[in-house]
Amino acid sequence: MIELTxxxxxxxxxxxxxxxxxxGKSSRLILSLSFLLMFILFSGSNxxxxxxxxxxxxxxxxxxxxxxxEDNNFGFYYIFFLLMRAGQxxxxxxxxxxxxxxxxxxxxxxxxxxxxxFSIHLFFIWFMLYYxxxxxxxxxxxxxxxxxFAFGYLLNSGVRNKLKFIFWTCMAGGLHVLFYTFxxxxxxxxxxxxxxxxxxxxxxxxxxVLIICFFLKISGSASNFLYRMFSFLDTDKTELYLTQxxxxxxxxxxxxxxxxxxxxxxxxxxxxxxxxxxxxxxxxFNASIMMIVFFPLLLAHTVFGRLITEFSFISLCALxxxxxxxxxxxxxxxxxxxxxxxFGYYIKTFVISMGWENYxxxxxxxxxxxx
Numbered sequence: 001m002i003e004l005t006x007x008x009x010x011x012x013x014x015x016x017x018x019x020x021x022x023x024g025k026s027s028r029l030i031l032s033l034s035f036l037l038m039f040i041l042f043s044g045s046n047x048x049x050x051x052x053x054x055x056x057x058x059x060x061x062x063x064x065x066x067x068x069x070e071d072n073n074f075g076f077y078y079i080f081f082l083l084m085r086a087g088q089x090x091x092x093x094x095x096x097x098x099x100x101x102x103x104x105x106x107x108x109x110x111x112x113x114x115x116x117x118f119s120i121h122l123f124f125i126w127f128m129l130y131y132x133x134x135x136x137x138x139x140x141x142x143x144x145x146x147x148x149f150a151f152g153y154l155l156n157s158g159v160r161n162k163l164k165f166i167f168w169t170c171m172a173g174g175l176h177v178l179f180y181t182f183x184x185x186x187x188x189x190x191x192x193x194x195x196x197x198x199x200x201x202x203x204x205x206x207x208x209v210l211i212i213c214f215f216l217k218i219s220g221s222a223s224n225f226l227y228r229m230f231s232f233l234d235t236d237k238t239e240l241y242l243t244q245x246x247x248x249x250x251x252x253x254x255x256x257x258x259x260x261x262x263x264x265x266x267x268x269x270x271x272x273x274x275x276x277x278x279x280x281x282x283x284x285f286n287a288s289i290m291m292i293v294f295f296p297l298l299l300a301h302t303v304f305g306r307l308i309t310e311f312s313f314i315s316l317c318a319l320x321x322x323x324x325x326x327x328x329x330x331x332x333x334x335x336x337x338x339x340x341x342x343f344g345y346y347i348k349t350f351v352i353s354m355g356w357e358n359y360x361x362x363x364x365x366x367x368x369x370x371x
Contacts, residue, residue, distance in 0.1 A: 021121040034124040043102040063094045079174030080139050105145040116152025119320030126316045143175035188286045253305035256344045261288050
């Protein structure tokens with residue numbers, strides 16, 4: 001009965017956030033309840049304690065049984081491991097540490113949304129819908145909170161904002177190493193003149209990368225090529241992720257990102273707030289093109305598909321930039337755009353990957369309301 005109540009509350013809050021966003025309104029009560037619900041969902045799965053959620057169980061075991069500073073992959077996740085060590089030194093239980101970290105990073109995220117003038121209601125719409133897609137990885141989730149804070153600086157002009165973007169992206173990288181790859185976005189500028197001069201270069205680079213992917217795929221040499229390129233990192237993660245190769249797994253995230261670019265291009269006209277502010281129109285579209293440079297990594301391991309997933313989530317949240325200045329019809333169009341992208345991810349998660357048990361079950365198996 002409690003589980004059903006949570007699901008109903010989840011759906012009601014999702015609907016109310018949508019209504020408030022579309023109508024350009026705001027409700028502190030709805031936002032507070034949404035924050036509380038997502039905190040419960042992101043810090044309460046029994047899977048961390050009964051072994052039914054592999055990643056969460058590993059976090060629990062790491063925290064409870066050894067010094068994370070001695071981990072071979074400390075350089076990849078040094079901030080995450082330092083925070084874990086701090087919890088140990090403070091003699092916090094894993095559950096308490098987990099709650100504290102989740103509340104802290106959610107707070108950082110909300111502060112970033114307010115600071116960069118993103119719609120918090122739109123954020124919660126996507127956050128609640130993406131919950132089923134990237135639930136289990138704490139490092140990736142906490143990194144996402146910090147990277148969304150960083151991404152706001154990318155939408156502003158000036159060297160100082162670029163440096164802030166780089167700094168906060170590096171902080172996200174300290175939580176999960178994959179976020180370092182987003183530093184390439186610092187080379188993208190938002191103004192029309194930059195776009196006109198460089199969009200052809202971006203397209204050329206993208207086409208070149210796709211051709212390389214094609215030859216690496218048909219030759220079967222992707223893993224060998226990538227491992228040699230990144231062997232200087234010399235960690236077990238490098239060997240784990242770059243000595244394998246995907247089959248159809250490459251085409252799924254590549255196809256989803258291509259869908260994002262296509263839909264974004266079709267809706268470029270609604271992305272300009274006015275003729276003097278093309279922030280989203282140019283910055284976000286050019287950044288989407290830039291993301292194609294990561295496609296070769298998808299040939300080695302599906303874990304790199306997280307880059308595409310993270311960027312799609314961040315870009316959808318960025319569409320909430322100065323949302324109160326948009327018309328009702330524009331806000332409707334943004335919701336419809338996002339739903340098209342989400343439909344593709346839901347097909348991948350629940351139909352192709354059969355992820356029902358991994359992503360829906362935690363919603364029904366929380367230690368906050370189960371015995």
